[in-house]
Amino acid sequence: RSNEGCRDATESWKPEPTMNTTNTTRHAVLIAALAALTLGAAPLAAQAQALVVNQAITEAEVLSAQKAWCQALVDISTTHVRDGQPAAKALAEKVIDAAYGYQMGAVLFKPTLTVNPQTFRTTRAGALAYFVGGDTAFPKDTGFALKGWTRCEPVNAAVFIAGDSATTMGKVHITGKDGKVTTVDKTWKFVKDDAGRLRIVVHHSSLEYVAAN
Amino acid sequence: RSNEGCRDATESWKPEPTMNTTNTTRHAVLIAALAALTLGAAPLAAQAQALVVNQAITEAEVLSAQKAWCQALVDISTTHVRDGQPAAKALAEKVIDAAYGYQMGAVLFKPTLTVNPQTFRTTRAGALAYFVGGDTAFPKDTGFALKGWTRCEPVNAAVFIAGDSATTMGKVHITGKDGKVTTVDKTWKFVKDDAGRLRIVVHHSSLEYVAAN
Amino acid sequence: RSNEGCRDATESWKPEPTMNTTNTTRHAVLIAALAALTLGAAPLAAQAQALVVNQAITEAEVLSAQKAWCQALVDISTTHVRDGQPAAKALAEKVIDAAYGYQMGAVLFKPTLTVNPQTFRTTRAGALAYFVGGDTAFPKDTGFALKGWTRCEPVNAAVFIAGDSATTMGKVHITGKDGKVTTVDKTWKFVKDDAGRLRIVVHHSSLEYVAAN
Amino acid sequence: RSNEGCRDATESWKPEPTMNTTNTTRHAVLIAALAALTLGAAPLAAQAQALVVNQAITEAEVLSAQKAWCQALVDISTTHVRDGQPAAKALAEKVIDAAYGYQMGAVLFKPTLTVNPQTFRTTRAGALAYFVGGDTAFPKDTGFALKGWTRCEPVNAAVFIAGDSATTMGKVHITGKDGKVTTVDKTWKFVKDDAGRLRIVVHHSSLEYVAAN
Numbered sequence: 001r002s003n004e005g006c007r008d009a010t011e012s013w014k015p016e017p018t019m020n021t022t023n024t025t026r027h028a029v030l031i032a033a034l035a036a037l038t039l040g041a042a043p044l045a046a047q048a049q050a051l052v053v054n055q056a057i058t059e060a061e062v063l064s065a066q067k068a069w070c071q072a073l074v075d076i077s078t079t080h081v082r083d084g085q086p087a088a089k090a091l092a093e094k095v096i097d098a099a100y101g102y103q104m105g106a107v108l109f110k111p112t113l114t115v116n117p118q119t120f121r122t123t124r125a126g127a128l129a130y131f132v133g134g135d136t137a138f139p140k141d142t143g144f145a146l147k148g149w150t151r152c153e154p155v156n157a158a159v160f161i162a163g164d165s166a167t168t169m170g171k172v173h174i175t176g177k178d179g180k181v182t183t184v185d186k187t188w189k190f191v192k193d194d195a196g197r198l199r200i201v202v203h204h205s206s207l208e209y210v211a212a213n
Numbered sequence: 214r215s216n217e218g219c220r221d222a223t224e225s226w227k228p229e230p231t232m233n234t235t236n237t238t239r240h241a242v243l244i245a246a247l248a249a250l251t252l253g254a255a256p257l258a259a260q261a262q263a264l265v266v267n268q269a270i271t272e273a274e275v276l277s278a279q280k281a282w283c284q285a286l287v288d289i290s291t292t293h294v295r296d297g298q299p300a301a302k303a304l305a306e307k308v309i310d311a312a313y314g315y316q317m318g319a320v321l322f323k324p325t326l327t328v329n330p331q332t333f334r335t336t337r338a339g340a341l342a343y344f345v346g347g348d349t350a351f352p353k354d355t356g357f358a359l360k361g362w363t364r365c366e367p368v369n370a371a372v373f374i375a376g377d378s379a380t381t382m383g384k385v386h387i388t389g390k391d392g393k394v395t396t397v398d399k400t401w402k403f404v405k406d407d408a409g410r411l412r413i414v415v416h417h418s419s420l421e422y423v424a425a426n
Numbered sequence: 427r428s429n430e431g432c433r434d435a436t437e438s439w440k441p442e443p444t445m446n447t448t449n450t451t452r453h454a455v456l457i458a459a460l461a462a463l464t465l466g467a468a469p470l471a472a473q474a475q476a477l478v479v480n481q482a483i484t485e486a487e488v489l490s491a492q493k494a495w496c497q498a499l500v501d502i503s504t505t506h507v508r509d510g511q512p513a514a515k516a517l518a519e520k521v522i523d524a525a526y527g528y529q530m531g532a533v534l535f536k537p538t539l540t541v542n543p544q545t546f547r548t549t550r551a552g553a554l555a556y557f558v559g560g561d562t563a564f565p566k567d568t569g570f571a572l573k574g575w576t577r578c579e580p581v582n583a584a585v586f587i588a589g590d591s592a593t594t595m596g597k598v599h600i601t602g603k604d605g606k607v608t609t610v611d612k613t614w615k616f617v618k619d620d621a622g623r624l625r626i627v628v629h630h631s632s633l634e635y636v637a638a639n
Numbered sequence: 640r641s642n643e644g645c646r647d648a649t650e651s652w653k654p655e656p657t658m659n660t661t662n663t664t665r666h667a668v669l670i671a672a673l674a675a676l677t678l679g680a681a682p683l684a685a686q687a688q689a690l691v692v693n694q695a696i697t698e699a700e701v702l703s704a705q706k707a708w709c710q711a712l713v714d715i716s717t718t719h720v721r722d723g724q725p726a727a728k729a730l731a732e733k734v735i736d737a738a739y740g741y742q743m744g745a746v747l748f749k750p751t752l753t754v755n756p757q758t759f760r761t762t763r764a765g766a767l768a769y770f771v772g773g774d775t776a777f778p779k780d781t782g783f784a785l786k787g788w789t790r791c792e793p794v795n796a797a798v799f800i801a802g803d804s805a806t807t808m809g810k811v812h813i814t815g816k817d818g819k820v821t822t823v824d825k826t827w828k829f830v831k832d833d834a835g836r837l838r839i840v841v842h843h844s845s846l847e848y849v850a851a852n
Contacts, residue, residue: 050582050596051761053744056482056589104833105692108371108382110398113422119398120370120382122690140424156476157333158321160414163482163589163618164803165378167402167415169321169333170476185323185332187400187417189380192589194743194833201373202380204400206419209326211353263795263809264548266531269695269802317620318479335477369689376695376802376831377590383689405802407530407620534797534808536824539848545824546796546808566850583759584747586840591804593828593841595747595759611749611758613826613843615806627799628806630826632845635752637779 057166057192062159065190065198066168069099070152073174076131076145088146089132096127101191101199112184112205115140148177165191167202183208270379270405275372278403278411279381282312283365286387289344289358301359302345309340314404314412325397325418328353361390378404380415396421483592483618488585491616491624492594495525496578499600502557502571514572515558522553527617527625538610538631541566574603591617609634696805696831701798704829704837705807708738709791712813715770715784727785728771735766740830740838751823751844754779787816804830806841822847
């Protein structure tokens with residue numbers, strides 16, 4: 001087991017593309033082109049460069065955040081296999097702190113496999129327990145992210161960008177170590193934090209409905 | 214069968230309390246109290262009445278919109294039993310047009326019982342077919358709202374008001390004609406339209422997860 | 427005087443480019459490209475087309491709305507010269523109804539030349555009186571838009587797009603019939619209504635400060 | 640001169656009431672009341688406590704932030720008289736960092752007395768120079784907050800709360816050391832940052848228009 005590989009796995013969940021994209025639109029963008037030259041006799045001043053700050057969420061940022069979530073799931077599974085549950089838990093904490101909005105008050109999180117009376121995980125502790133288990137306060141959690149996932153692919157049915165938030169709904173296909181694919185119906189709502197990073201503030205995941213025969 | 218009873222059922226889904234509350238906050242509210250008396254020697258003008266317009270969504274509006282959705286479900290079922298599918302369909306159309314945001318471009322709607330390849334109902338036609346069936350374009354839909362529901366109760370786990378939108382997550386308990394209760398996990402996102410009415414723009418509903426034994 | 431020219435002037439204030447742009451982003455945009463083909467052994471379904479609705483305000487929409495405001499000012503002046511105050515007033519009413527958000531409850535409007543105790547024009551009547559005069563309820567208004575303006579050019583210092591709203595701040599240069607240019611410092615906040623049209627909800631205009639010597 | 644008095648002045652600008660109010664609505668509020676008792680035969684679970692997070696800006700928060708801005712102006716003036724320009728500058732930096740949104744990319748700030756070509760102060764440095772002078776990059780700034788202000792009172796014409804932002808427009812009366820009152824027309828737009836604190840992101844201030852005789 002190489003340390004280098006370990007670092008790769010530990011860091012790979014970071015949604016770097018999102019951050020880069022975000023910085024581009026969030027921070028001041030100097031529009032280089034001089035605007036419409038003033039024509040005619042009126043003694044108008046030439047238009048200077050206008051400062052443009054754009055906090056609107058883009059589709060590219062949304063897709064990047066989804067991809068980062070999927071990669072994080074696989075990375076936690078990979079870390080678990082290689083380094084054990086404590087390492088997976090440490091990584092899951094980083095992922096939750098970077099990708100969810102628990103510091104904003106609460107996240108409306110309905111994970112795929114939770115049951116009563118702990119169906120909803122509005123706290124960071126509840127999310128962490130769901131992903132990596134090992135918390136006696138959530139005795140039925142066995143660690144969804146520890147199940148040996150090797151691949152995760154979001155397929156959106158719809159992306160609705162309201163400007164300062166964006167919601168997606170669609171399928172997410174998750175491949176297990178045996179190659180079997182589990183598909184869930186998933187809704188995510190993202191908002192942009194003050195640093196320009198997308199954060200999940202709503203997450204509803206459910207197994208596909210199967211009609212009884 | 215009395216016309217009066219029919220009208221009652223036809224109209225009862227209207228979220229009147231929401232509209233009233235909305236009007237109060239949406240339209241200009243004249244603050245009657247004269248503000249801080251000017252003290253001291255400075256010749257300041259007495260503060261006039263400030264116009265206050267408040268579009269923020271309140272918790273009361275959210276709860277009222279949820280209650281209206283539940284009442285509409287029962288009303289459609291009641292109308293179906295008494296007046297048949299066409300009457301139920303006509304009511305469902307009114308409900309969808311009044312309570313959802315399809316006119317805003319799309320609704321991210323994952324109903325409880327839909328299956329591939331028509332799991333998601335981003336169009337008005339797809340929502341209507343789910344609720345009352347009878348649309349050959351959605352052949353597996355038998356009409357969820359026609360199943361004889363007699364009661365519907367939302368129980369929120371969390372309400373997150375972002376200011377210009379509000380999202381709820383929780384259980385909804387629906388009682389059938391035989392008294393059996395079906396419970397779903399449900400996420401709703403509401404926004405306020407230009408007229409001050411809450412509209413559902415995201416709706417993810419799923420049966421509770423049951424662990425295999 | 428030709429009717430055709432009259433119609434041109436009457437209609438030219440309409441912010442058509444804004445509407446076109448808005449429709450493009452507001453209404454459902456079907457993304458034609460099939461997304462990432464699934465490779466490898468996993469039996470994942472090919473990704474279908476995702477529906478994308480994007481309500482975020484774009485810089486192009488903002489610039490178009492500013493240009494439309496300027497054109498409307500010149501058009502009202504032109505109409506006044508050619509057809510008189512009633513025609514100018516009729517046009518001003520159309521402009522206000524199309525470009526401002528008075529129907530949303532109020533507009534925070536501080537026109538350039540108003541004085542106490544009617545500095546702020548939070549109602550449609552107050553805005554109309556400012557632009558075309560002739561309202562005994564606003565006795566000091568002589569009609570700012572009737573002053574024979576021949577040209578109007580916004581020069582933004584900054585554009586801040588918050589996603590679901592956008593605010594601009596900068597100079598607006600207005601040329602009178604004698605060729606003299608008046609420059610004002612102007613702040614506009616725009617929001618998108620349910621039909622996808624930008625509307626002015628905040629408008630603060632002031633003459634440039636001139637230091638006493 | 641007592642250190643205690645100095646500390647009072649240094650700290651008094653802090654918008655504590657805003658923070659307290661903010662925490663109440665921002666952070667999770669546990670609704671203690673058990674909701675609707677379940678009636679009838681249906682075996683519904685008693686409704687648990689719903690978590691409510693409310694980020695909507697309240698009128699009280701807006702008024703508190705305005706009051707804090709006014710108090711800060713007087714405090715900087717007081718500090719300048721007692722402790723000199725460097726102390727006033729240090730306080731002004733704290734005020735700007737706490738009450739404005741420069742860290743969000745830019746603030747659309749048109750101060751009352753700025754002139755071309757530096758009318759607009761979209762950067763922190765430009766705001767600081769306006770308030771306390773002493774910056775060779777802004778040679779015409781003499782320090783607006785150093786003018787010996789003894790009192791500052793906002794009188795709103797209108798408050799428009801859009802949910803996740805709030806804009807005010809009205810008069811602000813500022814009393815100088817000689818008792819003379821200067822009145823400005825002022826527009827402020829506030830947003831709530833991730834910590835729940837209101838920040839000024841738009842600020843347009845202008846002297847009242849005086850009609851030529």
